[in-house]
Amino acid sequence: MRKNTISKDERVKDFVQGLQQAGLRVTSGRLAICRLLAQSTKHPTATYVYERLHTDFPVLSLATVYNTLNTLLALGLVGEIGDVGNHQRHYDPNSNLHANLVCTNCHQIRDLEDSDLHMVRRRIAQRSGYQLRGARLVFYGVCPKCAGKRKP
Structure with a gap:
């Protein structure tokens, strides 16, 4: 695990490498998901990620967002807080x-x-x-x- 002072660019690189190791193609949509997560100070849901990116990436599907987030979760690159009472799973991009x-x-x-x-x-x-x-x-x-x- 890296030190607590990891840059946003390093986080994106870690996310991309993880997706590649999992056998996923790094499409422009998946790269946008990685960038959004690396820049986020929030704990986004898949729906939040989809709504933020869908306008700029119209071919991006909610299923792709879920698959990408779950792959990053399985690799330990993001965490999961789960449902906090609003019936949605929240992901935690903060690896510290x-x-x-x-x-x-x-x-x-x-x-x-x-x-x-x-x-x-x-x-x-x-x-x-x-x-x-x-x-x-x-x-x-x-x-x-x-x-x-x-x-x-």
């Missing part, structure tokens, strides 16, 4: 070790990087003997914006 914070009210997803997570990961690997390849830590709660709306 981090926690996700999910608002159960507005379904916003936020990344939280914390150096203590690296210590916890090392400790778990040492205690278990596992060669860890990844981790997913998701906290559910109410974001400050939604919490402010509830106050009288």
